[in-house]
Amino acid sequence: MTVRHSILAILAVGPCYGYQLRSEFDRRTGSTWPLNVGQIYTTLERLERDRLVQRGETDAEGHLYWEITGDGRAAVAEWLADPVAPARGVRDELAVKIAIASTLPGVDAGALVSTQRSATERRLAELGSARFDGVPGGPEERAWMLLHDGLVIDAEGELRWLDRCADVIATTPVAPLPLSTTRPRRGRPAKTLDPAAGAATSALAPAAP
Numbered sequence: 602m603t604v605r606h607s608i609l610a611i612l613a614v615g616p617c618y619g620y621q622l623r624s625e626f627d628r629r630t631g632s633t634w635p636l637n638v639g640q641i642y643t644t645l646e647r648l649e650r651d652r653l654v655q656r657g658e659t660d661a662e663g664h665l666y667w668e669i670t671g672d673g674r675a676a677v678a679e680w681l682a683d684p685v686a687p688a689r690g691v692r693d694e695l696a697v698k699i700a701i702a703s704t705l706p707g708v709d710a711g712a713l714v715s716t717q718r719s720a721t722e723r724r725l726a727e728l729g730s731a732r733f734d735g736v737p738g739g740p741e742e743r744a745w746m747l748l749h750d751g752l753v754i755d756a757e758g759e760l761r762w763l764d765r766c767a768d769v770i771a772t773t774p775v776a777p778l779p780l781s782t783t784r785p786r787r788g789r790p791a792k793t794l795d796p797a798a799g800a801a802t803s804a805l806a807p808a809a810p
């Protein structure tokens with residue numbers, strides 16, 4: 602939903618045409634999230650369908666300007682006021698990759714972690730040498746700094762987590778995980794019996810607090 606609401610938020614500043622929206626999004630996100638024009642127009646059409654934007658005037662050069670509606674402004678206000686909820690479950694590709702690798706026969710999960718750590722260190726070094734190349738002291742530099750610092754902190758946190766992964770893999774050697782002999786029902790996760798509750802629960806369900 603980030604692109605959708607970001608486009609709405611930009612339109613709340615004033616009417617824009619497609620390429621202009623892409624440029625504004627790029628300016629306001631420090632060029633960290635490249636968008637193609639096709640994605641912009643697809644999003645605009647969906648916003649129009651939902652009555653959050655409407656088509657405005659076309660200039661002499663043929664640019665169609667899009668305008669935000671009252672419902673669109675309300676959606677922007679709600680987006681800005683609400684905290685971002687975490688994704689349900691683990692959706693991080695790296696975390697899933699390492700978890701799966703650690704259960705496979707013939708796979709050196711420790712080497713995988715080491716390779717990833719080197720890549721993350723290189724990314725962190727590149728971030729450390731990055732410099733804002735626009736006009737200093739303005740809103741664009743502040744937006745760049747906020748996003749850049751977030752990327753640095755994410756990379757630093759990833760390194761700490763990878764160190765933890767390496768430690769767990771090295772200190773808890775276990776046999777690979779074989780395929781389960783339990784045949785789950787079609788379209789449903791395998792069920793396990795909770796002795797304390799005396800009822801079947803999903804093997805993927807989170808434990809009760």
